Amino acid sequence: xxxxxxxxxxxxxxxxxxxxxxxxxxxxxxxxxxxxxxxxxxxxxxxxxxxxxxxxxxxxxxxxxxxxxxxxxxxxxxxxxxxxxxxxxxxxxxxxxxxxxxxxxxxxxxxxxxxxxxxxxxxxxxxxxxxxxxxxxxxxxxxxxxxxxxxxxxxxxxxxxxxxxxxxxxxxxxxxxxxxxxxxxxxxxxxxxxxxxxxxxx
Numbered sequence: 702x703x704x705x706x707x708x709x710x711x712x713x714x715x716x717x718x719x720x721x722x723x724x725x726x727x728x729x730x731x732x733x734x735x736x737x738x739x740x741x742x743x744x745x746x747x748x749x750x751x752x753x754x755x756x757x758x759x760x761x762x763x764x765x766x767x768x769x770x771x772x773x774x775x776x777x778x779x780x781x782x783x784x785x786x787x788x789x790x791x792x793x794x795x796x797x798x799x800x801x802x803x804x805x806x807x808x809x810x811x812x813x814x815x816x817x818x819x820x821x822x823x824x825x826x827x828x829x830x831x832x833x834x835x836x837x838x839x840x841x842x843x844x845x846x847x848x849x850x851x852x853x854x855x856x857x858x859x860x861x862x863x864x865x866x867x868x869x870x871x872x873x874x875x876x877x878x879x880x881x882x883x884x885x886x887x888x889x890x891x892x893x894x895x896x897x898x899x900x901x902x903x
Contacts, residue, residue, distance in 0.1 A: 721801060723808035726762035726774065731755045733771035734762065737791050747791065762789070763808050765801050773801040777809045783819040790823075802827075806834050810868065819871045824863035836866040 726734065735755055742749035755762075761776035775790040787809050792801045813821045825831055828838060 721765050721767070721772070721799065721804045723763045723765050723804050726759050726764045728756070728759060730762070730764050730766075730771065730774075731759060734764065734774045737771055737774060737793060738789060741791055747789070750789075763805060763812070765796075765804055767796075770795075772796040772799065773805050775805040775809055777812050777821070779816075779818075785813050785816070785818050785821045787821055787823045790825075802830060803834060806831075810834070810870070814870055817871075820867055820869050822865065822867045824865055826863060828864050828866065831866045831868075834868070836868045839865050839867050 731752060735750060735752060738747055738750050741747040758776065758778075761778050762774055763776070764774045765772045771793060773790075773792040773796060776788050778786045778788050780786060787806060790802065790805060792805075810821060822839075823831060823836065832838075
């Protein structure tokens with residue numbers, strides 16, 4: 702759940718004194734990531750995480766740190782061999798306007814390219830920010846529902862109003878939208894199937 706981080710958390714400032722860089726998270730980052738995510742969770746903006754959950758998923762995460770301070774975090778979660786989600790994107794309130802959000806998203810997209818994904822998607826309220834980093838708004842039905850283990854715990858489970866966005870990474874491999882899961886025996890599509898451009902078959 703990228704969820705309701707406000708747009709000013711993703712504003713770039715030309716006055717930022719230091720060049721920020723993202724790196725892959727390591728185990729000793731977990732306490733700071735938990736503090737950041739759970740601070741937003743306390744406001745009903747993100748899903749709360751536990752130390753166990755972060756330990757399991759730490760390889761998904763990248764962070765931006767300045768000395769001992771965690772400025773932001775984000776994760777690339779794989780759904781299929783060709784599709785990933787940018788999620789758990791959080792920026793420290795004190796780091797607004799430093800461009801942390803852009804640095805994180807660009808690092809996660811680069812990681813997705815390394816893994817040869819065809820596209821990444823996100824659910825967000827900060828549409829303008831994601832448009833600036835190459836994403837496009839799509840119909841919610843074009844994307845998979847969030848994994849049930851996350852959705853079922855979300856306070857907005859019954860009334861999600863996040864915007865679905867996609868960034869194609871390998872447009873040369875894309876063809877017309879196709880379901881990535883099979884149709885049912887009657888030939889109809891389940892509403893929860895992924896319907897975004899898929900790899901071109903040689």
